[in-house]
Amino acid sequence: MFPDLTSDDIFRIETKRLWLRWPRVADAAAITGFASEASTAKMTAAIPHPYPAGEAERFIFQARADNATGRGLVLAITQKRADHPLIGLIGATVAGSHDLEIGYLIAPQANGKGYATEAVKSLVSSLFSLTSVQRILANVRTVNPASHRVLEKSGFAYVDSGLDYLPARGGLHPCDRFELDRKSWLKQQPGRSMPPMHHQMQDRRDAQQAVLHPPVES
Numbered sequence: 001m002f003p004d005l006t007s008d009d010i011f012r013i014e015t016k017r018l019w020l021r022w023p024r025v026a027d028a029a030a031i032t033g034f035a036s037e038a039s040t041a042k043m044t045a046a047i048p049h050p051y052p053a054g055e056a057e058r059f060i061f062q063a064r065a066d067n068a069t070g071r072g073l074v075l076a077i078t079q080k081r082a083d084h085p086l087i088g089l090i091g092a093t094v095a096g097s098h099d100l101e102i103g104y105l106i107a108p109q110a111n112g113k114g115y116a117t118e119a120v121k122s123l124v125s126s127l128f129s130l131t132s133v134q135r136i137l138a139n140v141r142t143v144n145p146a147s148h149r150v151l152e153k154s155g156f157a158y159v160d161s162g163l164d165y166l167p168a169r170g171g172l173h174p175c176d177r178f179e180l181d182r183k184s185w186l187k188q189q190p191g192r193s194m195p196p197m198h199h200q201m202q203d204r205r206d207a208q209q210a211v212l213h214p215p216v217e218s
């Protein structure tokens with residue numbers, strides 16, 4: 001599903017305020033910083049709490065292996081400042097022959113500034129542009145209104161609700177499913193306007209009307 005382009009660690013996505021790039025071992029301290037927060041971990045399916053020593057390094061190695069083999073695409077979200085602080089993570093995994101599922105998180109200190117929405121929109125655009133995926137899915141805990149809002153702002157539609165298995169949360173939890181299909185995504189892209197055709201130009205139409213139907217002299 002993922003193209004050769006994303007399987008090399010020079011791959012990155014640029015947005016207005018962010019770089020999305022492969023995670024590196026040097027990111028372990030920053031990832032540990034926000035992944036060990038209970039408020040972050042409890043909204044995810046896979047981050048254990050308490051966060052064990054060495055977990056960030058294990059996650060980074062796994063993410064890089066999955067990126068390299070095309071099993072997934074996991075990217076670190078960094079700000080475009082001189083020191084490029086790492087403020088979150090975003091990724092996509094295969095969820096069926098034509099579907100991908102995304103997941104994301106932003107460090108608590110960077111919440112509420114639109115970073116998650118900016119990252120989700122750019123990842124979604126890259127996935128629809130670089131792969132043949134037909135639909136992108138997301139699964140959110142019902143108790144996570146901020147994430148619901150991120151998906152709504154990114155063009156996703158609510159599908160249904162039910163119990164889902166969240167391994168790191170230890171069992172089944174109420175979740176809401178969202179989707180964005182390729183056609184809906186295309187419709188949401190700002191169209192590049194074409195120059196008007198001759199008949200659409202009001203002044204020329206008026207001129208043509210005058211030629212075809214000259215005013216009758218009294």
Ligand SMILES: CC(C)(COP(=O)(O)OP(=O)(O)OC[C@H]1O[C@@H](n2cnc3c(N)ncnc32)[C@H](O)[C@@H]1OP(=O)(O)O)[C@@H](O)C(=O)NCCC(=O)NCCS
Pocket residue numbers: 039040041043044103104105106107110111112113114115116117118139140141144145146147149150
């Ligand atoms: C959910 C999360 C990704 C949001 O990141 P963020 O960068 O703050 O998101 P954005 O700023 O792009 O958008 C957040 C939106 O949610 C809204 N929001 C925040 N808290 C809310 C709440 N309690 N109720 C309703 N809306 C809320 C914000 O007002 C904003 O909407 P607006 O732009 O219309 O005002 C981040 O809080 C996080 O990582 N949480 C922990 C992990 C997680 O939940 N990951 C997602 C798993 S599916």
